[in-house]
Amino acid sequence: MSKGKILLAVTGFDPAVWRKALEMAAPDRTVVEEPDGAEDGSIDYAVVWKQQKGILDRLPNLKAVFSIGAGVDHIFAGGDAPRVPVVRVVAEDLTGRMSEYVAWQVLDHHRKGPLYRSQQARKIWHEDRFQPAAEDVTVGILGLGQLGTDAARKLSALGFRLAGWSRSPKTVDGVDTYAGDAGLGAFLAACDIVVCLLPLTTDTRGILAAPLFDRMKREGPLGAPVLINAGRGGLQNETDILAALDDGRLGAVSLDVFETEPLPADNPLWAHPKVMITPHAAATSVPEALVPPMIAQMDAHDRGEPLRDLVDPEAGY
Incomplete structure (x- = not known):
């Protein structure tokens, strides 16, 4: 028996690739693409990334929305708030x-x-003999969800000391944890490298800015602290990042996400010697890995089982 339809509404990904994966994983469901599925009462589920504004509100029998990326802020962009459950992608491949x-x-x-890359470009043979051991360096993870917790475990196996910060208290083996506004200062003061994996919400937008950099550790085995942002571009103030690099509050940064993507050619981050840029490539969503768990959840939900990995619409993640 044929099951309800799936709406595929993605921007920035090849919809044909995702449609093929959906049809292979769910041969008993029909897949329709945005905008053809608008106001289709036979659509049960939507698989989305930066979908057309308002399209989800026009599906009267929609049961749930699945995001194909780790972030879900795009679903709530512009004030949209689906009236149905929103499911985060949680998969071993993405993690x-x-x-x-x-x-x-x-x-x-x-x-x-x-x-050493700089020295190579200038053909300089010089070993910097001051190389701290991993156990002398504290890596802090901003955001202790599925991604942050897994990253912390793997860094711990490499010998680094670990700290983690989250909005609400959490316990992670081998990680010194901090929580809430009261714990943020102590967390920042303890870390030599800060990795940001926070979701983008009204509370976290622009958090990587001068007030946070002012509270970071001033001295340590790496000199000035290092910032790595693989969360969302809206978390960072790029003007403040450049200023902090120039005045020494930050020693270096790695950025995978940006306020505007693709990063404009005239953005000064491209040419800054202390900046490593990757093109939103930290964790690519691979349909062959992510679609089967989505379909399994849809089938289970149709059997009356509860959905997992749900987004809290009030918190935004």
Whole structure:
């Protein structure tokens, strides 16, 4: 028996690739693409990324919305708030990719990658003999959700000391945890490298800015603190980042996300010697890995089972 339809509404990804994955995983469901599915009463589920504004409100029998990326702020952009449950993507593939990116960037800064690349460009053979051990460096994770917790575990296996900050108290083995506004200052003062994996909400928008940089650790084994942002571009104030790099409050940054994407060619971040730029590539959403768990959830929900990994619409994540 044919099941309800799936609306595919994605921007910035190839819809044909996602449609193929959906049709292979759910041959008993019809997949329709935005905007053809507007006001279709036979659509049960929507799979989205930066969907057309208002399209979800025009689906009278919609049961749930699935995001194909780790962030869900795009679903609520412009004040839209779906009247149905929103499901975050939680998959080992996506989590593993993000942890790889975080470990790569942490190790690159720790082992003086920027210095040696600069020396290579100038054909300079010089070993910087001041190389702290991993156990002498504290990496702090802003955001202890699925991604942050997994990254912390893998960095711990490399020998780094770990700290973590979240909005509400959490306990993670091997991680010194801090919570809320009261714990943010102590967290920042403890960290040599800060990795941001926060969701983008009204509370976190622009958090990576001068007031936060002013509270970061001033001295440590790496000199000035390092910032790595693989969360969302809206978390960072790029003008403040450049100023903090120039006056020494930040020693270096790795940025995978930006306020405007693609990053404009005239943005000064491109040419700054203390900036590592990657093109929103930290954790690519691969349909072959992410679609089957979505379909499994849809089928289970149709059988009366509860959905998992739901977004709190009040918190925005």
